[in-house]
Amino acid sequence: MNDMNDMNGMNDSFGASAVGDARQLRLCVLGPVRAWSGERELDLGPPQQRAMLAILAMHARRTVSIDVLLGGLWEDPPARAVTVLRTYASRLRRVLETDRTRPRVLPMADNGYVLQLSAGCLDVEVLEERTAAAGRARAEGDMAAAAGLLREACELWKGDPLAGLPGPYAQAQRARLTERRLIAVQAWAEAELGAGRHAGVIGELTMWVDQHPLVEPMRELLMLALYRSGRQAEALGVFADARRTLGEELGVEPGPGLRELHQAILRAEPALAAPPAGPAAPFDTTAQKSGSTLSPPAQLPADIADFTGREELVRDLRAVLTSHGPAMPLVGVSGMGGVGKSTLAVHVAHSVRDHFPDGQLYANLRGAGSLPADPAEVLAAFLGALGVADAAIPQGTTERAALFRSRLVGRRILVLLDDARDTAQVTPLLPGTRSCAVVVTSRTWLAETPMSRRVGLEPLACEEAVRLVATIAGGPRVAAEPEAARQLARACGFLPLAVRTAASRLATRPAWRLSHMVDRLACERRRLAELTTGELAVAASFRLSYDQLSAEAARAFRMLALPDGPGVSSAAAAALLELPEQEAERLAESLTDLGLLSCPHPGRYEYHDLLRLFARQLVRQEEGPAAEKAAMERLTRHYLATVAGLYRVVRPGYPFPDLVAPVGARAGFDGPVAGLRWARQEIPAVLAVAGQVCREPGGPLAVVADLTLVLIQLIDLGMAVPELCELAGRVAEATRAAGLPHSEARARYTLLWALREMLRTRQARHEADRVITLCRQTGQTALLAPALTALALTSIRHCDDEEAVAWCDEAVTLAAQEGNRSSHAFVESMSALVDVALGRLEPALSRAERSLATFEDLGDRVGRIHMTYARATALHGLGMFEAACEGYRECLAALRALESWDRMPGVLVGLAESCRAAGRPAHAVEAAEQALVIAEEVGLEHRRANALTALGHALCDLGEHDRGQACLAEAGSGM
Known part of the structure; x- marks a missing residue:
């Protein structure tokens, strides 16, 4: 059996019921508390938050009251413990829920919470299922089946249960589950002995006796296994050690079970004999017949003394290599050069060598070099190690492979094939019997080689x-x-x-x-x-990997490393390489297969940091500065055309895209939902490249300024606002220094609105003055009109009402003269917000209605959301609270349809306030709690503070004054 301390992160049998749903939640508590959604591990937060999840998991599908949670987490709960619990629940929902507005995995229930898990998704429940099934198999006399089920059960542990968790509940459950583990191990050993497999349990039982020297039943099993293996003296030594240990530790003699077994061994009682078991295959029948002795091959390179980390992966691979499934275990470890593939493979091979008593074979296949090993030569060396005389080794690769497979039938041999080049090199070297096991390392993925377990090795934590x-x-x-x-x-x-x-x-x-x-x-x-x-x-x-590349792949490896940021998409790669997208993607995929790129998502490629540095050095050596600058300008223009296309589908009819990129410069998106999905994935790369070009001398600053202008749509969506604010400020200063007032106006226009969104009002007002001056100088009316409304919005508390109204009137007049309906509606909508702030609610409502009608006519879903929100705000101010609630709900539905979350906290806060005003505090609490959950997810501290403020007021209205005041205090500390 595998070392019972071992368990992979997610056992193949654990969560089998979740196969049909890749998003199925799976939880482990038999070790550090961990969770997965499909193949992705989730970040469960700090220890006390994990402890709360552990309590809910151990009561899965049952309501756990607030009082039970408080008692489980603290001996003496602090004053704000309930608020802390609510915060933990909100954060856990953010991780566990797919729809954060309607909690299904962790809903509230009867003044508590309930964790809804599907059957088979919690390891402790799987443990009980396996144990029960083993009991049934044992009752039917099938000891081998019972042993297998108990082995699966024991492998679910991956350390101390609930490891590292604080609180009384975790402490009590840790002791209970530790005892449960000892019972399961004991039952497994009994089943193995009942199946006649006594030799295979000695190592495991020795370890457990060393760790738990006072557990007498474990010593009894070890004594019996040793005796049945012909090691009577060692069995009696276990008894002598037990007598000494029990006497020194407890001052008592061994119990009746140990004493009776001791006497039975001394008398060699027939009842101790093992049940029948199949005979072990000899190592080499040819050598036995001739009377010669041949030692099993032991070719593994030395294990390194300082092997560090990867403990869970080592346990996982050990389990795979020592499993007894229907096919031979074959493990493949791939990854970039220097990631530690060979070191890991050798370390794992040494850790399981005792499971392969017939030997271990090793070959360095030199796949990353210019002279890879010939499989025929490797087979000749293997056959010689297995006792085949040189004269008896066939000439052809096929014949040698057949003889190699024949020699391994019935033997337990481990084969380590290091640094394989491709599947063709590996295939002839594979045994044909499931009693053997193979580990293959390679810089390539070896996709055509069927494997029991593939590991794409990543750098260390x-x-x-x-x-x-x-x-x-x-x-x-x-x-x-x-x-x-x-x-x-x-x-x-x-x-x-x-x-x-x-x-x-x-x-x-x-x-x-x-x-x-x-x-x-x-x-x-x-x-x-x-x-x-x-x-x-x-x-x-x-360099070993790079030298294998074709000329076109080598150029792709160099050029794709140029941009900063989180990698490149296939479309961006096409721009860098001046190739069709399909051809660029083919080259990127070939680099991924060789471990020179990673592919975290389809169509997106990333470098390891050091590989990027290596590739950039090659660019300087082989391409030169002119080629580098030209490639980065192509990429910047590609992003400009793409973001302009995004603007056209998100805000149809608005003039900015036509100011910076002609229609059709790049194919548009299918619609706003597709466009926003692209934005969520690609905008970090776009911002990184824009910042990079801005920093490097001689870059296309005017192009970057245009890109910054059309990136302003992110503010409409509430996305990446701090990052865009930083970029716009950098571009503004660079264009000012370069003497480009036209471009400076565009950069500062985006900076103005980003500062306003982040509530940096004084700075926004200063930028509004600068933008207006620059726009008047450069004749950019399309920017001037909305900039005037921005000045009004940011100056309301610092100027007369009449002055703010005058700015808005001038803006509306300018927009009307421009003749763009979308721009005119936007300026009207901003003027409506100014009217709301000034208490001019009826004019605000009228303006909002006009803008809303225009946006609906243009198909501008984002503009419609903004105006529905503005109208709802005006309705609230007019005392029409139910109509305001309906407006806010309409906004939420539209945001969900767009899969846009960032604006939802503000809308939910508005809904909460209108529900309060309408006399429905319970609904207000529900809306504010949703706002808090989403605000913690999307960021910007003022969104969270506003949600806490709304929640605090609603709770006070509901009579929950302690919770309400706690929320208000927390909101105040966060502002």
Whole structure:
């Protein structure tokens, strides 16, 4: 059986009922509390929040009251404990729910919460199912089946249950589940012994006896397994050790069970004999017949003493390699150069070598080099290690492979094939019997090779990388500079080879501080040169993969590394490479297959940080500055055309897209929903590239300014506002320094509205003055009219009402003269908001109605949402609260249809206030709680503060004054 301390993150049998739904929630409590949605692990937050989830999980599908949760989390709950619970629940919903406005996984129920889980999605429930099934198999006399089921049950543990969780409930459950684990292990060992498989349990039982020396039933099972394996003296030694330990620890003698078994072993009673079991296959029948002795091959390279991290993955691979399924276990480990594939494979192979007593075979296939190993030569070496004389080894690869498979029938041999080039190289080297197991490492994915388990190896986690630095360079040095150690790991991209190289340099230079090494790695142009010592060189490892590339793939590898940000889409790759999108995607996919790119989503490609540096060095060497600048300008213009196309579908009829990009410069989106999906995925890359071009001298500043102008639609949607504000400010200063007032006006126009959205009113008012001046100088009326309304909106508390109204009247007149209906409606809508702020509610309502009619006629769904909101606000001010509520609900429905969440907190707060005014505080609480959940998800602290304020007032209206005051206090502290 596998080491029972081992368990992969999500056992194949765990969550089997969830196969039909990729979003199925699965929870583990038999170890650190963890959760998955499909294949994606969820971030469950801090320990106490996880402890709350653990309580709900252990009571799955049953209501857990607030009082029970309080008692489970705290010995003495603090004064604001209920508010803290509500916050935890909101954060958990943000992680667990697919529809955050209608909680289904974690709804409130009867002054508490209930966690709705499907059957088979909680590991502790799976444990009970497996255990019960094993009991039925045992009652029917099928001990082998019982042992298999109990093995599956035991493998569900992955450490101490509820590890690291605070609170009385976790402490009590930890003790109960630990005892439950001992019972399950004991039942497994009994079933294995009942099936006649005594030798296979000795190692496991020895470990458990060492960990729990006072558990006498475990010692009895170990004694019996040893005796049945012909190791009588060791069995009696277990009894002697038990007598000594029990006497020293407790002052008692062994119990009756141990004493009776001891006497039975001394008398060699026939009742102790094992039930029949199949004979073990000899290692080499040819050698036995000739009377010679042949030792099993043991070809594994030495395991490294400082192997660090990847504990769960090691347990997972151990479990796969030692499983007894219908097919031979075949594990593939792929990944970029330097990520630690070979180190992991060798470490795992050593950890399971005892399960393969007939030997371990190893071959370095040199797949990343220019002279990959010939499978025929590898087979000849394997056959020689298995006792086949040179003269008896056939000549052809096919014949050698057939003999190799024949030699392995019935034997338990582990084969490690390191650094494979492709499937054609690997296939002849695979055994044909399920008693063997194979580990293959490769920089490519080997998609055509059927495997039991594929691992796309990623860099280390930060703490794992820091531990590796400490192991190599010295723990005291890391303890003295913990932050520098983390910075060092980040500079190495958490790549094991890079971390090992940097730490090895430190190890040979004891006078160096870690911070000194961090400073040396800070310069990106020198970083790869610094990551070289002795035979360790990160760039050399990358070069092996690069040298395999065709000329067109090599150029793609270089050029796609140019833009900053979170990678490139296939469309962006096409712009960089000046190729059709389909051809660019083909090249990117080929780089992904070789481990030089990763593909987190279909059609999107990313570099590891160090690989990006390596590729950029190659650009400077092989392309030159002119090619680099031309590629970045192509990409910037591509983004400009795409964002302009997005603007056309999100705000149809508005003039800005036509100011910066001609119609048809890029194919448009199918509709606003498709456009917004693109924006959520691609806008971070667009913003990163715009900022990059703005920083580099000689870049196309005018193009970036135009891009900044059409990115203003993000503010309409409430998306990426702080990031856009930072970019617009940078572009504004760059265009001012370059003497480009026309472009400066466009950048400052976006900056103005971003500052207003972030409630930085004083700065927004200052920018409005500058924009108006620049627009009058450069004749940009399309920007001037709405800028005047922005000035009015930001100056309401700092000017006379008449002055604000005059600015709005001038704006409306200018927009009417421009003749663009959408722009005119927008200016009217902003003027309506000014009227609301000034208390001119009837003119505001009239303007909102006119703008709404125009937006409906143009098919502008976003404009319609804004005007429906403005109309609802005016209706609330006029005391028409029910009509206002209906307007806010209409806004919410439209936002859901657009899959746009960022504006929802503000609308929900408006709904809550109108519900309060209409005398329905319970509905107000519901709306405000939804606003809080979504505000925590989408960001901007003032949205959360507004939601807390609305919730606090509604709770007070409802009579829950303590909760209400707590929310109001929290809102005040966050503003």
